[in-house]
Amino acid sequence: MIVNATELRRRLRLLAWTVAALCALPAAAQSTLPVAPASAAPKDDGQWTMAEKNYAATRYSELAEIDTASVKRLQVAFTFSTGVTHGEEAAPLVVDNTMYIVTPFPNFLYALDLTQPGAPLKWVYKPNPAPASQGVACCDVVNRGAVYWKGKVIINTLDGFTIAVDAKTGKETWRTKLADINHGETITMSPLVVKDKVLVGDSGGEFGVRGWLAALDADSGKLAWKAYHTGPDADVLIGADFHPFYASDRGKDLGVTTWPADAWKIGGGSMWGWIAYDPDLNLIFDGVGNPGPWNHEQRPGDNKWTAGVFARNPDTGAARWFYQTNPHDVHDYDGINEIVLLDLPINGQVRKVLVHPDRNGYLYVMDRATGEVLSADIYGPVNSITGVDLKTGRPTMNPDKIPKLGQVVRDICPTASGVKDWNPSAFSPRTGMLYIPHENICMDWESLQANYVAGTPYVGANVVMKPGPGGNRGALTAWNFQTHKAAWQIKEDLPLWSGALTTAGDLVFYGTMDGWFKAVDARSGQLLWKFKTDSGVIGQPIAYRGPDGREYVAVLSGVGGWAGAIVPGNLDPRDPSGALGFVGTMADLKQKTTPGGTLYVFAIPAS
């Protein structure tokens, strides 16, 4: 048989691949990948009923029609203008062939009929929030999404209401006032419903609020329980069931004694981010925001129970454990980032963990039953914290990067908004990796004396942000839990302020602040497809199965949020301290995008 050189090379390559694949097989079978617990991440029904996709917050769709090969044929199926041009941070929902989207203030709720060509409007619900609430919203007038529960769509409004709307008719079924704008409270988070209880927290960490998480009865809207994040144990719902892992979280009324007298009453600790739920342990997990004011010298002490993670019983609100990622936070490192529930093999043993990429730049892997930190690795540039002591659970602070009154402390990494902020990661069980959309920004910080005037900002800091090492302000990092390293990373010029989505087609979707919506290969990070939307993308992408059985991917476009406030707020780039310092590193954004508010839905055209 005569074989030419090209053919020989081809055959040799084939042989090499076969050998490699055979060798890899047993190894792959042995090293099981992390998975989300089945009780918190049930089999995908092709819908999207909560912003996080499921209680484990994986943001993973089992749909695989759009994959690494077919994605290049992805096209716009339909669009819809929200009529609102502020930061569109929400995730669309899809239930019973209807799509629901909630806008930033004035918090319109739209229902679109997916069974009709072009997905026409079924109804719109307008809650008429108080316009004055815009004056106590720290970082644009955003809303992070609605939740569907038993025939109702439930939203929060900027002026502090939780409202249930009949999913079929668009008629309001109940509304409950939870927050008071005259004391700086607003609501921006996406509610979560657990066991017929709507879980809602407040925003206002920059306004001297006393933060809380509340549970409302999903049928009536009546308050079931409310847990404060500062103050006496009774108010925090700390009782006999409370068993924190670390000694520094044990003691009576730490929510009072770790503050100067009465400072806890205006000490922040809001809850404007994400909640996960483990049905097996019957525990919810939620992150708590920063203490206030930002000038930490006005509040010596650990400032419990701010800047950490709570585990609570969803029935009663009773706290099970607490872990403080940032005791006595000095950099505005809120603890509100996403919490993803995984069953993760560690040293040959499968552990029930939660993973939490914190604002402070450390990715925490914790035993979700006990609150023990199993590992804490940096996932972006950090110089403010040199490490996390796994014995005490406490971060080791770099003294050179602690702000001081009347001084400008320069080049603190990460910046106040963290290595990442609210915008959530996605997990793929097919790769076992967490895909983290994040920032690479540092800051100069001058502490000032903060003066508490109810209903006005309570901050006490002059901050100017700047790009981090390398100059790229954003990155998408694929995190490998086995190696404790980034498997790959895509550098982006602008901060990543959008959420991520993973699919069984081995794709990761995310958006950029100049308006690109991208799909990359989940294994390699290679860019496979991109589309330019009409404004910056900071929303949470989702995937769903349409009435025709095909896979669709949806995302809201519309720049804003804290990072993008310069555009919808028409801020002046000449003062870098604007928008709590973000203008300092976003002065060019007005040249790169303009305000918008449009839903984009993509599909592979029917052949």
Add this chain to the structure above:
Amino acid sequence: MSSRFQRAERRGVALAALCAIGLFACQRSPQGAHGAAVDDRQSPNGTAVSTLFPGGGTAPAAAEEGLKLDGNPQAIAEGKRLFGWYNCAGCHFNGAGGIGPALMDQDWIYGGSMDQIYASIYQGRPNGMPSWGAKLSTTEIWQITAYVRSLSRENEQVAIPTAPPAPTPSDAAREPEVEHAVPPDATPAAATTAPTPDAHPA
């Protein structure tokens, strides 16, 4: 028709009565709440926020206090201090804006004259500007007004206590290891730019 006239008439009578009470109150007590002399023109109610006067007309004459303090360095310096102390800077920062609008540009939603800025601070504005008339003295409001006016007029007066941002921080930050750096973002051949609305099912 007649009942509408009657209502208007009643309103007129009520207004006259209110004015009379106001005058009487002024005569009885020439001092304002904070000890400053009361001047009708210092009340924001005499200020026109709009520049549209149906059929023609002009804005009311400017208040003397405003004319006096506009550009006054002392008032501006004191106003700057108050701007920080009452947390105006918490929303407007050093002029860029953030929660509230920018004050160093030439865009004024509710007017940029001394009287109009004064009125905005005194009354508040519906989209989030708090009403300060009951919290601050008229003198303090005029001083803050002078500072706010100065922001848009002379940008060089804006003192930024921190240096302009450097491209990269001087202090080395620890960075995570990356096993595989993804090649630079290249435009894929199949990138779509035009919507194809017919892709949606019928």
